[in-house]
Amino acid sequence: MGCAGSRDKADETAKKIRKPKPWKHSEPITRAQLIQMRDEFWDTAPHYGGRKEIWDALRAAAEADITLAQAIVESAGVIVQNPDLTVCYDERGAKYELPKYVLSEPANLIRDN
Template sequence: MGCCASRSADDPSTATKGKPFKRAQLTWVAEEPITRTQLDRQRTAFWETAPSYEGRREIWQALQAACTTPDLHLARSILDAANVTLPTGNPAEGCFDELGNRYEIPLYCIVNPSNLVPEDNSVHEDESETAQMITPVSPPIIHTTTNSSSSLSIRHSVEKKSNSPIDTSHPIIIRLSTAKDLHLDIHYQKETVGSLKVRIFEHPEANITPKTHTLRLIYLGRILQDNMTIECEDAEASQTKLENTFAKPHTVRVGKAGVIQALVAKKDN
């Protein structure tokens, strides 16, 4: 199944009347029965390479977050916040951003196949050969090794900048779902997702408070947890593969001028 993001040949206004994102009645069958591990590998490969296609990176992030969360209401809220329109409600049949770019998400990233099989340890097959059969790309994020040369290079770069008393400026962009961008600097060595949320609430241009609203932060398609530590990457490191972004548990690496999406929801009174 393919992937694409391209300018719609038709007038983008024709896609403005969309339908809610749906999973019900979406089905597909893999060419051969596959396990959960193989499916996750296939999905990871797609999301790692999708931003290299045409289209906007922040829209790919929103699409990934919506397709990977099991909460259908949250998925719809994420797409609404990103102004993504689904003409049929099925991302595999095409969806549009507000500029008219068209995106397609393969069904295997949206729902499980009907022939998903349990893991079978008795089946002796070469894992690397299986990975090549599914897709010839790098292994998924969760299998990234921290002793690789690229990971070591990034870690050394981050540690060097974290200990630097001179350059402590690491600007990022918080893109609120209220259509407003906030420009903030990451605090080296002490910034967490939770503390960043507090700073967003305190920002004079945010116009939200913890009493009236909730925040969900999303970066590169991942919903960030409050206990995650934020590490800073320089411009060179931020161009590396997405697998490095979440290489450490409970840690997210954000490049300079990186865009973190903030889904704002009003609390019920």
């Protein structure tokens, strides 16, 4: 049994994640436009560095509810810098930046026609 002030490595790397704070896109967008932006991001994200399996885990976490997302990032060994998942690292130190539009919907989302 360790002392009360000791922490194991998992405690240091596993932050409790949460949904991003409310945000607005520069102009109102439709759900179809939001989906297109997300698809484009996820299609190109691995080209900016890092490992494909970490990008895949981050996508799964971004599309899951908070409890499942927490389990996904922990099992993938993702080090969460910002609790809203906008900045993460893998165990090798590669940085992964996620825009808020892949993590939540904007306040100015408009209905598709």
